[in-house]
Amino acid sequence: MTAPNLRDRYLQDSINTASPAKLLTMLYDRLILDLTHGEDALVKGDLATANDKLNHAQEIILELRVTLDVNAWEGAPGLANLYGYLLSELIGANIAKSPERVAVCRQLLEPLRDAWREAAVASAAG
Numbered sequence: 001m002t003a004p005n006l007r008d009r010y011l012q013d014s015i016n017t018a019s020p021a022k023l024l025t026m027l028y029d030r031l032i033l034d035l036t037h038g039e040d041a042l043v044k045g046d047l048a049t050a051n052d053k054l055n056h057a058q059e060i061i062l063e064l065r066v067t068l069d070v071n072a073w074e075g076a077p078g079l080a081n082l083y084g085y086l087l088s089e090l091i092g093a094n095i096a097k098s099p100e101r102v103a104v105c106r107q108l109l110e111p112l113r114d115a116w117r118e119a120a121v122a123s124a125a126g
Helices: 003-017 020-044 047-067 076-096 099-125
Strands: none
Touching: 020 047, 020 099, 047 076, 076 099
């Protein structure tokens, strides 16, 4: 088996065995990574990479939005609205080639990612 195949198998096994809380934190980690890489690519003028990363970030946000149960807790509708705003901003950032707009989205998501990570750790602990 080749190294890329082993990596893909490891990643798939990690996803298949992860708890829902771990999956959520994995999605947020990848989302932040995509935004960071997309922002950097825009700064460097690498529009193809920026487009790829920003489109992937949008796909993650769509997945987060679709799987969000807005009736599960009182903050869920606000989170759904935030996801909608982020999608609009990332589409606009991609069209306008604006690393600043991507940075704003990333800065909004980083504390949210950290909060979900803390909740996952607390949930796992007991």
